[in-house]
Amino acid sequence: MSEKKGLNLTLKVWRQKGPKEAGRFETYSVSNISPDSSFLEMMDVLNEQLIVEGKDPVAFDHDCREGICGMCSLYINGHAHGPDEDVTTCQLHMRKFKDGETVTIEPWRSAGFPVIKDLIVDRSAFDKIMAAGGFISVNTGGVPDGNAIPIPKKDADEAMDAASCIGCGACVATCKNGSAMLFVAAKVSQLALLPQGRVEAARRAKSMVAKMDELGFGNCTNTGACEVECPKGISIANIARLNREFLLAKLQD
Amino acid sequence: MANIFSYSIGRKLLMSLSGLFLVMFLLVHLLVNSFLILDPLLGTAEGEMYNAGVHFMTTNPFIRIMEPILAGGFIVHIVYSIILTIQNMRARGSKTYASGNKTPDVEWSSKNMFVLGIALLSFLAIHIAQFWVKMKITGDPRLDYTVEGHNAYVLVHETFQITWVMICYVIGGIALAFHLSHGFWSAFHTVGLSNSIWIPRLQKISVVIAWIIGLGFSTIALVQYLVYPLS
Ligand code: HEM
Ligand code: SF4
Ligand code: FES
Numbered sequence: 001m002s003e004k005k006g007l008n009l010t011l012k013v014w015r016q017k018g019p020k021e022a023g024r025f026e027t028y029s030v031s032n033i034s035p036d037s038s039f040l041e042m043m044d045v046l047n048e049q050l051i052v053e054g055k056d057p058v059a060f061d062h063d064c065r066e067g068i069c070g071m072c073s074l075y076i077n078g079h080a081h082g083p084d085e086d087v088t089t090c091q092l093h094m095r096k097f098k099d100g101e102t103v104t105i106e107p108w109r110s111a112g113f114p115v116i117k118d119l120i121v122d123r124s125a126f127d128k129i130m131a132a133g134g135f136i137s138v139n140t141g142g143v144p145d146g147n148a149i150p151i152p153k154k155d156a157d158e159a160m161d162a163a164s165c166i167g168c169g170a171c172v173a174t175c176k177n178g179s180a181m182l183f184v185a186a187k188v189s190q191l192a193l194l195p196q197g198r199v200e201a202a203r204r205a206k207s208m209v210a211k212m213d214e215l216g217f218g219n220c221t222n223t224g225a226c227e228v229e230c231p232k233g234i235s236i237a238n239i240a241r242l243n244r245e246f247l248l249a250k251l252q253d
Numbered sequence: 254m255a256n257i258f259s260y261s262i263g264r265k266l267l268m269s270l271s272g273l274f275l276v277m278f279l280l281v282h283l284l285v286n287s288f289l290i291l292d293p294l295l296g297t298a299e300g301e302m303y304n305a306g307v308h309f310m311t312t313n314p315f316i317r318i319m320e321p322i323l324a325g326g327f328i329v330h331i332v333y334s335i336i337l338t339i340q341n342m343r344a345r346g347s348k349t350y351a352s353g354n355k356t357p358d359v360e361w362s363s364k365n366m367f368v369l370g371i372a373l374l375s376f377l378a379i380h381i382a383q384f385w386v387k388m389k390i391t392g393d394p395r396l397d398y399t400v401e402g403h404n405a406y407v408l409v410h411e412t413f414q415i416t417w418v419m420i421c422y423v424i425g426g427i428a429l430a431f432h433l434s435h436g437f438w439s440a441f442h443t444v445g446l447s448n449s450i451w452i453p454r455l456q457k458i459s460v461v462i463a464w465i466i467g468l469g470f471s472t473i474a475l476v477q478y479l480v481y482p483l484s
Contacts, residue, residue, distance in 0.1 A: 012351070025351065078355030104352035111346040174356055176364055178344030179261075209260055218344030219261040219337045222439040223363040225356045236442070237449040244445025246262045253254040 006032030007094060010102040011046060013058055016115050019122075023115065025104075035095035039082060040065060040072060042094055059118040065090040067231065070166030073173070074119055075106040080170035080229045088168060088231040108173035112180065112217045125215045126167050126183060132211035133204035134187045136196050155193045162189035164232045171226035171234075177218030182226040184212050185238035192245050202249035209246050261340075262443075264333055269440035271330035276437065276466075278323055279429075283469045285310060289409065290473055293480045300406025307405040311388075331374065338367045362435035369432040376425035383412055413477035422474030430467025434460045 008031045016023025030049065033042050040062050047057035063071040072089040076082035082092040097103060105119065113121040165186035172180050188205055191197030197204075220239060227236045257263035288303035295302075310316050362369065387393040388405060395411060397404035413419055438459035441447050447455055 014351075075350060075352070078350065078352040106350055106352060109346055109348045109350055111344050174354065176345060176354070177341035178346060179341070206260075209262055213261045216344055217261075218341040219265055220443075221265075221337075221341070221363065221366060222435075222442050223359050225354075225359045228356050228358055235449055237447070237452060240442050240445050240447040240452075243262055243265075243443055246260070247266065247445055250254060250257045250260070250263070 004035050005099065006034060007097060007099045007101075009033060009042075009097065009100075012102060012104045013046075013119070014106045015058070015118055016107075017117065019114055019116055023118075033094050035093070037094050038065070038090055039074070039076070039092040039094065040090050059116075059120050061120050062090060067091045068166060070168040073108050073121065073123070073168055073170070075108060075173055077104055080108070080173045081168075081231050086231055086233050088166070091231075108169055110172050110175075110178035110217075112172055112178060112215055113169060121169075123167075123169050125217070126169060126180070128215060129180065129184060129208055129211045130167075130187065133200070133207040134191070136191060136200060138196075149195050151194060159190050159193035162186045162193070162234065162238055165190070165230075165234050166232060168231060170229050170231060172217065174225050174229040175218065175220075176223060176225065177221055178216075179220045179226075180212050180215075180217040181220035181239050181242065182230060182234055182236065184208050185236075185242035186234045188242050188245055189238045192241065201245060202252060205242065205245040205249045209242075264337060265443045267329055267333050268337065269443035271326045271333070272436050273440050274323075274326045275330060276433065276462075278319075278326070279466050283466055286470065286473050289406075290476050292406065293476065299404070300410065303406045303409070304404055307403070327377075331370070334367060334370055360435050362431045363439070366432065366435060369428050372428040373425065373432060376421060376428070379418075379421055380425075383418070384409065410477055410480070413474055416478075419474050419478040423471040426467045426469070426471030426474070428467075429470065430463045433463035433466060437462055 009029070011028045011030060012025045013028060014023055015026045028046055028050075030042060030046050033045060037045075040060075043058065043060060050057045061071045061073050063069040065072070067088045067090060070088075072081075074082065074089045076089070076092070081087060081089045082096065084092050084096050107113075107115050107119045108121045108123075112125050113123055116122050163186075165183060167183060167187075169180075169183070171182035172178055175182075188201075188208060191204065192201050222236065222239070224236050227234060258267060285303075285306040288306050289300070291297070292300045292302050384405075387408060388396065388403065393408055395404070395408045397407065413422070436459075438447070438452075438455035441455050442452070
């Protein structure tokens with residue numbers, strides 16, 4: 001078996017000491033990166049190198065490193081989560097890059113996600129939106145039988161698709177309007193499609209949209225850029241559903 | 254219910270309803286204007302059909318009631334487009350991406366609705382000054398008041414003989430086509446009348462309607478420009 005050739009890359013990385021400091025790009029080189037490694041493993045190599053040199057390692061968010069937690073959040077060469085489709089940054093392979101390439105790495109940019117340090121942004125706005133209504137209220141007690149209420153396959157599938165949103169914020173990072181509609185639409189839809197979620201559906205749609213507006217996210221103009229960059233392929237059909245849910249709820253007030 | 258417009262989706266509702274209302278108006282407008290092609294084609298003397306159409310539109314009580322409502326529709330659409338655009342620029346933040354935004358497959362029109370809107374607004378100003386003001390307020394020697402419909406045809410025809418005017422109308426029509434190729438389906442999406450099956454259908458319908466309306470107006474201006482000057 002022939003050894004795959006390692007990649008030599010120039011990295012332009014956004015460095016910013018704190019929320020209030022002015023940041024700037026720093027240029028680093030990494031060499032002999034395995035094409036089989038992930039983007040975050042490449043970042044680990046860079047950071048080890050920086051530590052050895054006595055420099056401050058680059059701060060970036062990550063946790064599961066298997067595409068399910070939504071922590072990783074790098075804007076790479078003009079794309080949220082980099083140039084591959086339907087993957088998170090942690091699932092992005094270095095074979096997507098060419099030897100000798102310059103890779104620009106930036107934090108999510110939007111007024112709703114201020115930078116905390118380097119490539120880490122504050123996404124607690126999403127938690128606040130969830131706390132405003134992204135749940136169902138149930139009495140404690142015995143666990144109800146999962147199949148007690150029959151649910152059409154189509155609804156179950158669509159709810160499951162919406163629920164696959166990991167709250168990473170790539171939609172906001174990509175949107176020219178800094179809108180969080182794809183995220184909120186997914187979180188409203190995953191519950192609105194199921195009987196258990198219908199009980200609080202009207203209140204949920206109104207309070208989550210109100211919170212989203214209050215936190216300074218923009219107004220959706222249906223460009224559809226969000227669904228293209230979303231690592232989970234959440235469809236903008238969910239946004240139409242959110243509009244429907246919200247307007248019908250509002251009409252009943 | 255009362256505070257619906259303080260929500261982003263409520264503001265978008267106003268954009269979409271006013272936009273769809275303007276589309277309805279454009280369809281009626283295009284229908285009357287199509288006589289500007291039919292008249293020279295059928296050789297109807299001095300724009301008989303067009304003048305009859307104008308006469309009907311200017312005397313019909315329903316249309317007269319609709320006129321201020323139409324102005325209101327434009328104002329709502331324009332005022333809210335400015336509010337939404339400012340809010341969206343704020344939400345985007347001041348820092349741009351050094352590596353740009355390379356998201357593929359995003360409709361060009363959808364990213365440039367405000368710019369297209371400003372182009373339409375400039376066109377609208379020229380259009381109103383050239384026809385509406387002359388027909389309704391100042392009057393014009395070319396409008397022969399003995400003819401039913403004020404012989405609007407002569408005014409229109411002669412205005413279209415000016416090359417820059419014709420070019421403005423052709424460009425205006427194309428800008429409109431781009432604005433509506435996104436705007437029409439987007440309006441349905443905004444009111445929630447869309448889903449995964451209907452998104453691609455509405456997008457296709459949107460492109461067809463947009464270019465029929467846009468190129469319709471452009472063609473009329475072009476045909477009028479090319480038609481022989483009236484004797
Ligand atoms: C003949 C005139 C016009 C028609 C028929 C028209 C039609 C439409 C329609 C149908 C929409 C879609 C609404 C939605 O997405 O919910 C729209 C959106 C929009 N229009 Fe217009 N419009 C016209 C003139 C203007 C003018 C004069 C401006 C601005 C100065 C403007 C700015 C916008 C903006 C910024 C949007 C929002 C983009 C979006 O939400 O997708 N439009 N228009
Ligand atoms: S909708 Fe997609 S891009 Fe937006 S937060 Fe959810 S997973 Fe991330
Ligand atoms: S680190 Fe969990 S999704 Fe990437």
